[in-house]
Amino acid sequence: MTARIxxxxxxxxxxxxxxAQQAAALIAQGVQPCLAVILVGDNPASAVYVRNKVAACxxxxxxxxxxxxxxxVSPEVVLAKIDELNRDPLVxxxxxxxxxxxxxxxxxxxxxxxxxxxxDGFHAENFxxxxxxxxxxxxxxxxxxxxxxxxxGVSLKGAxxxxxxxxxxxxxxxxxxxxxxxATVTVCHSQTRDLAFHTKRADIVVAAVGKPKFVTxxxxxxxxxxxxxxxxxxxDGKLCGDVDFESAKEVAGLITPVPGGVGPMTIxxxxxxxxxxxxxxxxxxxxxx
Numbered sequence: 280m281t282a283r284i285x286x287x288x289x290x291x292x293x294x295x296x297x298x299a300q301q302a303a304a305l306i307a308q309g310v311q312p313c314l315a316v317i318l319v320g321d322n323p324a325s326a327v328y329v330r331n332k333v334a335a336c337x338x339x340x341x342x343x344x345x346x347x348x349x350x351x352v353s354p355e356v357v358l359a360k361i362d363e364l365n366r367d368p369l370v371x372x373x374x375x376x377x378x379x380x381x382x383x384x385x386x387x388x389x390x391x392x393x394x395x396x397x398x399d400g401f402h403a404e405n406f407x408x409x410x411x412x413x414x415x416x417x418x419x420x421x422x423x424x425x426x427x428x429x430x431x432g433v434s435l436k437g438a439x440x441x442x443x444x445x446x447x448x449x450x451x452x453x454x455x456x457x458x459x460x461x462a463t464v465t466v467c468h469s470q471t472r473d474l475a476f477h478t479k480r481a482d483i484v485v486a487a488v489g490k491p492k493f494v495t496x497x498x499x500x501x502x503x504x505x506x507x508x509x510x511x512x513x514x515d516g517k518l519c520g521d522v523d524f525e526s527a528k529e530v531a532g533l534i535t536p537v538p539g540g541v542g543p544m545t546i547x548x549x550x551x552x553x554x555x556x557x558x559x560x561x562x563x564x565x566x567x568x
Contacts, residue, residue: 282505282531285431287423291543294426295339298550302340305557312557313342314372314398314549315364317357319383320350325376332374335546341553344370350380357383358391365393371560372398372553377448395559398552401448409455416552421453423544424485424506425460431533433483433504436461441477443467443494443521444487449508453485474498486521496526504533508541 302312314336318329329345336343346360357375364370373396379385389397394404400418408415428435440462444450454464465477478484478498486494487508499505509521520537528534535541 282528282534283431284528285427285506285533285535285540287427287535287540287543290427290430291547294544294547295335295550298547298554299339301554302557305554305561306340308561310557310561311340311342311369312336312372312553313344313370314374314553315344315346315370317346317348317360317373317375319348319352319357319376320380322378325378329376332546332549335550336553339550341550342369351382352380354383354388357388361388361391365391365396368560370396371556372396372549374399374549396556398549398556400452400552406447406452409452412459416555417456417548418448418452419548419552420449420487420508420541420545421456422548422551423541424453424508425456426548427506427535427541427544428483428504431504433533435483438462438482439480440464440483440485441467441481442485442487443474443478444485444489444508446487449487453487457483457485488521490521491519492521492523494522494527496523496528496530499527499530501530502532503530505531505535506541507535507537510537510542 316329316332318325333343333345348357364373373392375388389401392402394402397405397416400416405415409417440457442450442454445466445468450466454466457464467474467477475498479500481500481503483504485506489509491511491513505522505527507520507522511519513519518538
């Protein structure tokens with residue numbers, strides 16, 4: 280059996296086209312969605328991510344603002360910029376590209392962003408709403424995964440799901456989102472004693488551990504859905520995920536590739552969150568006497 284490939288590029292293109300149409304309708308009402316991105320330092324990977332986000336914004340008809348700071352910038356300077364953007368009614372989303380240099384307290388920086396403009400979905404208030412099953416800005420990567428599962432026709436109700444990784448960015452919110460759709464979820468991590476025991480019985484495996492080719496085909500239940508969130512660069516310069524794609528695709532029923540899987544959907548959901556923030560701003564503007 281060779282797995283069916285869940286193409287993130289194709290799905291992202293479809294969703295972004297719809298987002299662009301909705302953005303055009305908002306612009307006709309006088310509100311142009313705007314995302315402000317803050318980049319600190321010269322991390323090459325971060326620079327690529329930011330460039331892709333800015334390009335996606337502009338292609339969808341959004342306004343994008345980009346603020347670059349040297350690696351040795353004082354945290355107070357960045358916090359002041361965040362405060363300024365929080366108060367700017369023409370800015371609907373604020374994103375601080377992670378990781379930040381050592382002089383920063385990342386939690387402090389993320390909490391400084393207004394929850395109403397937290398389009399990454401990292402603020403404690405938005406995460407709390409997610410836990411309660413209430414409307415919030417969802418973290419973009421796990422939300423993108425949920426969209427891919429939906430389009431892939433993967434039934435979540437009653438399914439056994441294993442999430443490998445417990446980060447606040449992917450692992451924890453991913454588990455909550457799967458739970459909200461009726462899946463029985465196990466979260467595995469570096470302290471898990473027998474990872475394969477859990478993955479071999481899972482109908483759905485979401486790998487977000489940050490280790491290249493960590494999940495191999497012999498760890499997967501035949502016919503399972505395998506979602507690879509990881510992106511790693513090998514010594515030869517090639518990109519790969521946390522899943523050993525070649526062995527896993529011979530066992531899984533549905534699998535995402537790297538690149539071209541979850542990555543494009545992460546940026547797509549960032550656009551969706553920014554669009555929603557702009558829509559709320561438009562509604563507030565129209566209701567204001």
